Amino acid sequence: MQAWLLDYLPLLIVLSSLLPGLLIFTLKEQQVALRTFLNLLGVTLKLVLVFLMWQGVKEGESYYYRIAFLPGADLILQADALSLLFVVLSSVLWLATTIYAIGYLEHSPLRSRFFGYFSLCVSATVGLALAGNLVTFLLFYELLTLATFPLVVHRGTPQSLAAGRRYLAYTLSGGLLLMLGVSLLHLLAGSPDFTPGGYLAPLLASGSILLQVAFALLIAGLGVKAALFPLHGWLPQAMVAPAPVSALLHAVAVVKAGAFGIVRVVYDVFGVEVVRALDLAWPLLFLAAFTILFGSWRALAQQDLKKRLAYSTISQVSYITLGVALLGPLAAVGALVHLVHQGVMKITLFFCAGNYAETLGIHKIRELNGVGRQMPMTSLAFTIGALGMIGIPPAAGFISKWYLGLGAAEVAQPWVILVFVLSGLLNACYFLPVVYRIWFGVQYSAWPSPQRLSSRFETHWMLLAPSMFTLGLILLMGLFASTELSPLSWSELIVEREFSFDD
Template identity: 45%
Template sequence: MSNTVMLIPMFFPFLASTLLGMIKFATKEKRNIFVASIIIANFLFLLLIIYLKGTIDVHLFMVNNFLDLYFKIDKLGILFAMLASTLWIFTAFYSFSYMTHEGKEKRFFVFFTFTLGITISIAFAGNLFTFYVFYELLTLSTFPLVIHSGTREALESGKKYLIYSFGGATLVLLGMILLFSISQDMTFIPNGVFRNIFIDNSKLLLSIYMILFIGFGVKAALVPFHSWLPSAMVAPTPVSALLHAVAVVKAGVFAIIRVSYYIFGSKTLENINGNLYISFLIIFTILLGSLLALHQENLKKRLAYSTVSQLGYILLGVVLLNENALIGGILHLVNHAFIKILLFFCAGAIYFTTGKKTIGEIKGIGKKMPITMWCFAIATFSLIGIPPANGFVSKWYLAAGGLNSNNVLFVIILLVSAFLTAAYLLPIVIAAFFQGDKDINNTENEPPLSMLLPIILLTAIVVLLGLFPNHVLNYIESIAKTIV
């Protein structure tokens, strides 16, 4: 397989989004067919590359060991790329109907398609420099999506998003320079670049790790650098869904996994106690995200603060530095992606159909939108971690990882957070099905099929990932075994 073929899933969306912006479509239907064809074709290209297993790395542009645009396909990258590509398909079809009342649809789909290429490039970045380049391009490509409505509130939120993102990027750049000065290598290698290098200055290593962790942690909504995320809820629901499920916050988490296990390595982090200091921020993130979610009346903002807390779960799995914890963290990255995009799709369906945004306004809506709200309820049970839902499986491994580390406190934190998750999500389900006017008109008023079908299919995936987790679990175990 040639290098050109390997790069198709990364660069095809860039070309396609350019064509999308240039072509004048006779009807919206033809434009939607074009967008759907791009997203599905790119998914098939990705499957082809994975199936052929030919050339797995390529130096696209190299000046020196630092300035090296290098791509490499490995198991972790495949998992992230497949997750992104799958959810992009669901979001595309959902957006065809949803974006009709948001306007500026063509501009939305241009940046939507362009961002897919950037996300796949992040997945297959072979070193920290390449990752950084596309990580910053991700900020620039999602910024127009965040400010899509053009309102004052949207522009202020977009400004905040840029300030936080570029602030984190500055820290990452500093960390990269310091890292390269002592290692002369930023390639993603299982067990890290320090496995054959002895560095006597543990304080310097710890400082570099914390700088990189916090820098990437900004996009991962690590408290206290999280406030950009709820503010970004002014974006259209498909954008909110992608921000929370895979495109931005999960790119931050993915970066931290790469830095922790492919740059530093678990052994080095243990030697410098790199996980000890960060764990306090993570615990704070888990608890504060849940507590703040309790006080949000706006449905999307409640889900946003929920994401802050749930991302803490994944980061906890990363810093515990044992196999079960890492399996649980990566599995929760996948499970949370499907759960959270489903919850946002349901919230968007409610707003699209009824115009209601707050929890107080949706009392009794389960009688008018039973399919949507039952799907919301199933996603709620999954996020809480009620067996046999998929959220239970990942949280079980996280708890086992905490016990393996002889740290009962982490297990207690997980249990407390599960109760808090129930406290901020179950009232929504109760309000939808058991409150409201008893004489309410029971005429069903579900969203259009192009929105409802992705919701139903995502619900089925959430259930199946809980009932039959072994395929994904075995794949993640094979990743964890090579890096812990």
């Protein structure tokens, strides 16, 4: 690898999905092969580039790319351990989702538009992960809104348009709040690069109210995408989108962008010390704890499979926020590792829900009775994903919840552990009956609209393979959590770097 090329690596990673995406827009509907080729080319290129970057970051190299933008706030793309965690997550899951989407949308109209925006969406996510300062983050945060909106309304039905309107109302308001917060901080402290430990400590002496206002604005803006109560209203409705979109929205792109932003703001903008000094963590902590319970509670009441998964997302993403708000290193490890684990588990569950819907026309939970015999592979994946969500070993979810619990104990907040236990129980209450129906329920009517998608497998291989792939990831991440390659080790590395300043 040439040295000059390394300088452009962060930019290339963004462009590797952006350029194919733009090309795809210009394609005709019938050019299936070329479109698929471009999609896979982008995915492969991105994975290779991300791998190179991962190698570099592990060895302590830093990547930095800068373009002039606003005065005093350049556009900066950089790679640190934290951004790499998110980049790897989104690139790997993008691979799975792209294959899934190609299978899912076979023969449906407007595919060039769909895959174009799909690629833009991933470019925005990766840009957001690599953003080196708040202004760059804001830019990609808004671009993500714009790129995901056409995906949400893709079907063009009245429900999806209503969902799209609502999605925009929430996310654009969130973007606006974020912009207000970013501009206030820019005035107070300029827009320096994200720094482990934050860069606002020198301002503490000169007054805290404006800093608190800025924090509130930023968290409110990010909370919309992270679906923090009471800003979660868009998420259940956005379920009308096609399954690969829901999968991507819930696992990687949108909700994770919000959660990732909260991580950045707390650790790299304000810094743990400043957050503690300004008493900012408490409201966030309570809000996250409440959202966890609220989401789980609402999930119980849903009879639609995707809706139940959506409320589950609201609950699960707040684990990340909660872990961050606890302000301890162990909780931070839990939060970061949950960012990855929840993504992989949730995407598996959505793939499975999509498989059921596409193959047999199942949307309601009661229709799942006995589906385990008809579609054993998909059902196995769903079961493992659900068990992981509850936090049962050896699936990945156990690891993150374990660390979150340890983190709560470390900072002496035992009531948080109670929240975890309660939420775990609720998780079990809304997932286990589904699993029971799948394997042991008695099918009482014909499948709603069965389709024969494959002669060899239970469904189209392009739908099955991604779910098997992510299923494998869940098990690997759970079983080999202590190895060097696992997200857990990487999260520990990040936390080491983030918290090393106060040792």
